[in-house]
Amino acid sequence: MDKFIELGQDMAALWMQYWDRYLVGIRSTLILAVVATLIGCVIGLLCGILNTIPYTKNDSLPKRFVLRLIRVIVRIYVEVFRGTPMVLQAVFIYYGLPYFTNQQIMFRGNSGLWLAAIIVVSINTGAYMAESVRGGIISIDPGQTEGAKAIGMTHVQTMTSVILPQAFRNILPQIGNNFIINIKDTSVMFIIGFIEFFGQHRNIVGNNNMYFQSAAIEMIGYLTMTLIASFLLRRLEKWLDGNSSYELVQDDALTLSAGTYTHPGKGTPFDERNLEKTLDAEQRERQRQELKHGRSRGER
């Protein structure tokens, strides 16, 4: 117990002294995570769409060749960036690009660091998202595509109006997953000298050796960020799902006559509360009858 009190006191002291640096770190982490997740989603979306353009044997040879080539390139991109650690990717891009281009492309200064960090995390996220998007697209019922084709939509129109909005809703949890992973994993950007939340921790403990106490602050900081992120994502999902009820503009004569529709006076099948009320009323009436006569009417 004493240990915890001591830890708490040390953490408070650390926070009092360095709170501005921790907050700057948090800000960098969040900006990097948000921007890179967004760009990563765009990359993933593009790859996912390119990967699912259909072709048949009847298509011309060049078209088939180009589509096959695109699939191979996307596949290589996904496998390479999904299959290697982001720390090493950062090193390869930050130091490798200047090396291969004879210093033509260089990441100079603070803005260079930001650029390199955003590129690395975006490309990495994109590789994961490409697979999620592909999964999201192929999970949509083929009937949706056929319905769109049958009214004369082109592939692009089908994708943008029908398939992607539905696929997007399905992969939203995956996007959230990637965002939360990015909040945490941007910490490996210290390897190229990018100072975010974890980078600040490394700088601070370099001064005072309070390694564990500062790490505890980091833990709390990261957990707070990810909890808020997942809360907001849930809200977004709920908002996208929209209202589960809808207004009836007037009565539907055809279903009324077909007997699938209870008369509005009795409550519609879509109006659960109304239905419950009528049920309740019926039950109460039956109970009253039973109390009066001891048995239900049918058995008398």
Add this chain to the structure above:
Amino acid sequence: MSETILEVRHLSKSFGEHEVLKDIDFTVRTGDVTSIIGASGSGKSTLLRCINLLETPTSGQILFHGQEVTGKGVNPSRYRSKVGMVFQSFNLFNNMTVLDNCMVGQVKVLKKSREEARENAMKYLDQVGMTPYIKAKPRQISGGQKQRVAIARALAMEPEVLLFDEPTSALDPEMVGEVLSVMRDLARNGMTMLVVTHEMAFARDVSSHVVFMSDGVICEQGDPQQVFSNPQQQRTRDFLSRFMEH
């Protein structure tokens, strides 16, 4: 004699080794209501899907107003916008409301303004009795209602022919009636329709032409009176007797 709108010539379709359609020939004239009947697996749906190019025919020709639709220089999307299709499983767009389902094709494909599309959509939704539900999503309405919206969606494109692929097969018996009554009204108003169906009463009473398919070939076709009351082929007789028992 009315104009020939759709002509199928020597159409064949194979899935791998399996030959589903063999040398199909028939024509549809403006105002015809053609019912395609036959046992499951006889190739009825495949024929319809070939006509709408959802399946690519292996050989043969489909002529729309005398022009080959599989030929070079014919845009399949433009052709499809003139040939409406209603599916067994409705295939309404789940991410849109009933109204948007009927508007999206007009706006995106026919490039109509939203106001014009909305007005037109309301006209056809009214025709199928679905105006009360314009704000509902497909998952919130019943099967029969979905199918009526699907019909309105196809009609809103103002197609020249409407294809129905077993429109009532996925419906509860009590909902079949509401869809068939919409289709009957369409037929009465002179819509050119090609209907794959198991509803023999509809085929007999509403259609102007009946095609009986068996094992990928057209076994018999003609006037509904003649096909139903005096079938020439043994296979047609067998099929109809099985259906007329109940």
